[in-house]
Amino acid sequence: MTVPEITPEERAELDKALYDALNPLASAIRSRETGLPAARVWDASPVEVTLSVLAAWKVVDGEVKRLTERAAATAGSYGASYEQLGAVWGITRQGARKKWPDAVSRPAPGPADKSTLALFGGTAELMRSLSGGWGWTGRGADGASGTGVDGAPYVTAEEAAAHAGVFLKEHALDTGEQPRS
Template sequence: MPGKHFPLPVTEEEIVELTVDALDALVRRLTPRALDPRPADDGRATAQSQALTRLYVVWQLRSALDRLEYEAAQDAVAAGAGYPQLGRALNITRQGARNRWPDLISHPSHAPADPNPSRSSCDDHDPSL
């Protein structure tokens, strides 16, 4: 069942606004570094080049965020979270989390019926065995 099961000191809307502000500042810092250093022919070409470079940087940022999301999910699993908790953290279902990261949590293909295979089931019934 989706929904946060951990306390948030601020609202989701506040988190979004803080994140947008921080990411916008990052994109504005990265964009000039990604621009071709050669001068453009005119002001319009420069504005277009800057806008397209900013778009490219935002697109690359999405790839970086996907990677960070996966790493955060790995950390959560290492701390004991399963697909239900991962799903709740993203406000999606357990199945949605499993679809998003199908191999994040490895499950053995089959578990043995008896965790102690050296004992037979009749050991409990006949103490002489």
């Protein structure tokens, strides 16, 4: 999805709607700051008046950011990825993750996040941890039990499988066979 463009007509309508929404807010801010009644809040120097308008735009900007975060979180709750959020916003996947860190939740480990490895007469179970890394536990053919080093997760399932395979090879039963030359 590309970043949407709007037509000049749509921009004019948007500008009008924003100014119509901004004027009451700017008047309320100006009235609170000056203590003047609503009928006289714009009786001031042009600098003071325009600064009141700028202050109102700052409030609107904060509200737009809050509503944008809510929209990103809602999209994420329906399954949108950071890649999709970034594409809509015109930024990278990493930029979207940084901008809305809690918008997309990681799925809980499921059945596809476990597998069994059988080598050298032993077995090892590979599993994804809640942190997203991989670990393993195994029992060698000689009955020895083992697990990944200090429970530290490996980055990929393949890396965990390689370490589990080394463990299983080290705990294979000695069949008395000599290596072939």
